[in-house]
Amino acid sequence: TPASSGSVNLAVIPGDGIGQEVTTEALKVLEVAAPAGMHVAQTSYDLGAERYLATGEVLPDTVLSEIRGHDAILLGAVGGKPNDPNLPPGILERGLLLRLRFELDHYVNLRPSRIFPGVTSPLSREILGDDEVDFVVVREGTEGPYTGNGGALRVGTPAEVATEVSVNTAYGVERVLRDAFARAERRPRKKLTLVHKTNVLVHAGAVWWRLTQEVAAEHPDVTVDYMHIDAAMIHMTTNPQRFDVIVTDNLFGDIITDLAGAISGGIGLAASGNINPDRTAPSMFEPVHGSAPDIAGQQVADPTAAILSVSLLLDHLGHAEAASVVEQAVMADLAERGTTTRRTSEVGDAIAKRVAG
């Protein structure tokens, strides 16, 4: 049952680097955006590279089970300095971020993309034209090559063999497709594009393809098409207006949403929700960007993606109107931003003021 009023228990994981700064601004906006009568109780969890480097702990079971008791999670960003020898690749990603997504069954990784008025896209004016770019990627979040299956033999020798196994189940694929179709149904254009690589990954491709046809049959008013992931690169950069809902596997979704973020004016604006649609565990909201340790603590990071993640969080908690107020405030702020550089807290203040006022 969605927490539609009363008290909301929020677990906050500010994380590392700019994660802390952007989370502060996101919470500032949440405070003023929360509808009258909604009380937001926060518990902050110290997780990420810093904690790992200091204690060796990534995500203790006791912490996980505490987090599980909340209504939702707001995450800033986790990750240490690139190539830190004390922080092998994968430790935090698999031990913390992905562990949360898997343990809390975040099978819908939701990543909306819009080119907001006033925002500069790297695409040319000829490509952008007059039509809106406004689509959402529904990335599967609990399967594919992200399961940690695979291994290695004779590691470190010239005879090493390393495998990565992409696991795809009808159970997992069908449920994310159902969510994606339901979203397409609610959008004016009612269009869904399956992105995969069925011509090479024939086994995984077949289950995605078959179930897309099956679920499509229950949604006759949704227009369905298919695109290989490589072809999607071309369409995304030459005709992004064509997309409405994209549904895809975990890895393809990772790749295409960074491209989507880039063409929509930068990853600094890209929000995401790691959603458990069945509400058997809290969903988690986070900016798509990383912890950017090189610019951390300088109040130069853009908190917009974190603030837009608050909009997704409010929507998930049943407060569609408050969610929309936050989004409108961000849009208005973006439209007026121009080229002036503002500090992280100034952006948060400006958006909070619009939400309040």
Add this chain to the structure above:
Amino acid sequence: TPASSGSVNLAVIPGDGIGQEVTTEALKVLEVAAPAGMHVAQTSYDLGAERYLATGEVLPDTVLSEIRGHDAILLGAVGGKPNDPNLPPGILERGLLLRLRFELDHYVNLRPSRIFPGVTSPLSREILGDDEVDFVVVREGTEGPYTGNGGALRVGTPAEVATEVSVNTAYGVERVLRDAFARAERRPRKKLTLVHKTNVLVHAGAVWWRLTQEVAAEHPDVTVDYMHIDAAMIHMTTNPQRFDVIVTDNLFGDIITDLAGAISGGIGLAASGNINPDRTAPSMFEPVHGSAPDIAGQQVADPTAAILSVSLLLDHLGHAEAASVVEQAVMADLAERGTTTRRTSEVGDAIAKRVAG
């Protein structure tokens, strides 16, 4: 031993759709570009969707062994109508294209990208600036998720499980890295970027990472950096000038080269070489684009990518100068193209005339 003069035996696979038309133009250019004294003997092989639909044959062993006897292969494009129920996904890709790459050990899939003067990129003028975009992707061609490993259980039922296995060997990764480093060494900027997803695909990532460090130690004058595939999407669209040589796995290479093609002015200009650097079997040259059945036979396809593939072929056969003449002719043609529409054969004629002249 490279065929540096005398007779060259070329296997030609025009394939389906526009494959036939663009191959005609590529051969037209090859004829005039071949250095004096070089005789090009051609054998044409009828392979692709049409043959499969007519006979059920994809790549008979006898044909493969005949092809193997040639010095090089020129391929147009293969593939039938999208969603043809008689042509299940993967049949031609895995049975023909990938089978050739694997059987002939094309472990270097070479895909150069340049934004040629006069060509329109979907990127904005602000992004393009004044610096050249000129990089090459060295895509591994015989491993990764392309090996056909994997399978499915309880197919067609709600309990279906389908897997795809990415296979990565030190043997396979090291040899492609060596080729990529050697190419970086020969280029003015001497820069190599490894693209992978080491933070999630930790086993495969570790072997790519370790061997990159090892081979880098032998090339102290090559500057090496690393980028996750998702981050590469952002750099490719906001700062493509930064790339020189990109080395990456089979699937990431498939994805990033279509993006590279798109930002360089379209897949109609993207050439590729499937190269066996050890010359134990013939290498194969082909445009990156597909067979585009919707526009086939109308003489509207752009043969430029096929013609640029001839340049790569000449270079591989040891005719660097002839290769460069073809590339210069294409560049001159592109610079003068403007917005006039020409027929496929007119483009071939114009480029052949420049090469001759």
